[in-house]
Amino acid sequence: MTSAAWSARLRTFDTRQMVISALTVLIAVAAVLILRHQLAHVSANDIRNALASVPSGAIALSLLMVVVGYACLASYDWFALRILDRDIPARDVLLTGFTSYAFSNSLGFALLTGGSIRYRAYSALKVPLSDIALITIYSHIAFVIGAGSIMAMAGIVDTSQLAAAVTLPPVIVRALAIGGAVVVVGYLAMAALGGGKVFEFRRFSLPIPTPQIAFSQFVISTIDVLVSAAALYLLVPVDLPYGFLTFAGITVAAFAIGAASHVPGGLGVVEAVLLLSVPADTKAGLFAAILAFRLFYFILPLGIAVALVSAGVARSGANHIAGLGGQAGAALRTVAPQLIGAGVFLAGAVMIFSAAIPAATAHVEALRPFLPLSLLEASHLISSLAGLALLILSRGLMRRLAVAWRLTVITLALGTTLSLFKGLGLLVTVLLAAMMILVVLARPAFHRRSGFAAGTFSLAWVAAIGAILVIAAWFGFFSYRHVEYRNELWWQFAWSGDAPRFLRAMIVVGGAMLLFLIWRIQAPTRPAGPSAEPVPDSVRALLAYAEDPEASVVLLGDKRLLVTPDETAFIMYQIQGNSWIALGEPVGTPEGRQEAAWAFRELVDSYGGTPVFYSFRPESLPLFLDLGLTVTKFGEEARVPLANFSLEGPEYKDFRYAIRRAGREGATFEIVPKANVPAILPELRDVSDEWLQGKSGGEKGFSLGFFSDDYLRNFDIAVIRAGDRIVAFANILRSGVDKAEFSIDLMRHRSVSPYGTMDYLFAELMLAAKAEGYTWFDLGMAPLSGFEHHPLAPIWHKVGNFVFAHGTSLYNFTGLRAYKDKFHPVWTPRYMAMPGGFALPRVLMDCATLISGGPGDFVRKAIGR
8 A cells, every 4th residue: 555545544544443542552551561660570480479379268268259249240230220110030130230241341341342231131121222321321320339438438547558559648548538438428418318300410311219229339339349359359468568448449449440441351450550559579469369360350250151141042942041031141142242252352362371471391391202392382383373363353253253253163272272282281271172162152143154354343452452462472571581582582492492482472473463453454445336226136136025115215226235245135325424324224134134234334444434324123223232333213203003094983084084075076096006107107207396396405315215217117106196187196115024014205296286185195005005915004204203301311312302393494393293193103213323422413414415415405405495
């Protein structure tokens, strides 16, 4: 690539993502520099001896504390559901809470690019999206309350000890402690004074818990923080210069900073913060304790979660996971790719770090009589590359790629074998073998047939891998600090040559990572090909799978198309500004729909665009949540159930009158088969042109049909005639699945037509749809309607309600809703999905511009011209 091409490519990356990714690597480097200074007089043997000196009783008690801590974490969700007055079985809540925390604790929220575990599980339990978001908020509030209480106690009771440990003046420590106490007391006081009411501050609205729930949150979260700190404290084999309460306060701060760093698991960051608080003679023991704690608190719970979901996927015919969880267990099977991907990521990190750890001398000597030195050297080098491969492949697993699953199984099998040849002992071998078994069990979860694309890897993911490599490199140099560096080391091959093997492995892994980064950056810099016209036969055939009749607007030919390689699904989309806007959900087989959605996300990421799915129904919510997108309701559609529809009864008197009057005035209704449509197209164009003359702006597009001979030839046309003259028409859209839905798109009439022509047309269409055996008649969207009005409504809902009530200069929102209400429909939500953050206003403008036919038409419509 030329320098100009590189510059153009870098400009396509999201600035916020670039900043966060750069900070992740910089924080990892800063943590390494601090660790290098703090452990300057500590050797690898000191850490081994410290680990060996931890009493077995302390280890058992530490594991018990971890169990209690995770039980407390899982209960955060249960209390949040009580606040929201949701009655969900406790076992479902605990399973969901445990699994989500095992995942997020190990990798950190920066890597949660797949769908939220809470969204998946609680959606299966019929919890609304707005409540699921509040559950997440309340779980964070609970942690803040617990952390605040510990910080307050430590800062007030042990002020001098804490001040000395963190090297801050006692007055500042006491002020921070009082601030933490104010937060806790304020929360409890708010519950005591306003329990059951709603707290509002600017754009935020939250229900206030009752005093009983608030106090329970305070107690459980405080216990959680205390037992988690105790789990680490019990593993420290040396005497610390301060008491447990001070240690707990520093530990809370260390892990909070680690989480904010976006480094996976706060690796290196937590260690650096804690080591800064102790004198030189205790650093080896504290560092060793943190290593053991990471195994108990991070790796073990994630392994259990992965085992549960892997067993659940393997037993896909069962309704639960290992006997647990009911509906939540079944839902958690669907997030197996995310959890297994996290496990493989950690397995890759273990293999990378194993390259930095000297092999046990006894193990190497045992291999020496049977193993050529060349095989030992090759095993070390290849297993390091295999570790990097697992870090990369884990992303493909999270995106459900079958090729990633196959390569992961091969890589884990290779790593398991090579770990024996390296002389590392059975522990790493057992861990890798167990991970391989779990991945094999979960085979049904990885069904996407596409390969890796540059867009598969976000900058945050690349930064996370970079952070792991930086910290692993430091750990290797720390382990071999006693070895004097010289140029000959690179070419020294010996049974005791652990240091040269580490140097060669880091160079090879670093070079491979650089090549991977170059491949990631060298994504396309120009938009994909032109709009697909004419529409391919494969896309026409896939309309047979469409449950939503709106999918037929693909036949307009004004949209770009993404078709899966096996032609099992397609997505129609268009590019406006930096927004890549897909209309509706993917159309095709269930497996193909998932593949198309992921392929679209990766395609857009490759070009540095903003992926948007515009106008889809609730049934598709899990799919878009899995893509890591934020879902926003933007309106409702009116659907009339046809089974009991008739024109009898007082509610339909207007339509009976319209039919009788149309008959008296000589109007007739007819459905013209599409084979006969070409003959009437000239007259239909006359009607359309006359209709357009009375409208501001020109033809619309994208989600709305426009007059096109080629488009209308694909449909039966409903016409109203006054005598022999067509005065109104509409093209008929039919869903492709089991006569599920009947609708219309292009509906136009002459300026002079019989009274009640539109009522007459709709009434006859519904009767015709019922006669054909259709279940629903879709009257179309009412944009910005159906938003929540209560104080807890999101800010977008409040804005939508205001525009709906006062935005008639843009569009007659209230009139459209009122007209459709005459048919007594069932109002069904329609959603749009896009990345989170502040993209919503820009995306909405891009959607409006695209549908209106261009910026000029949108502006003219907005000012009423």
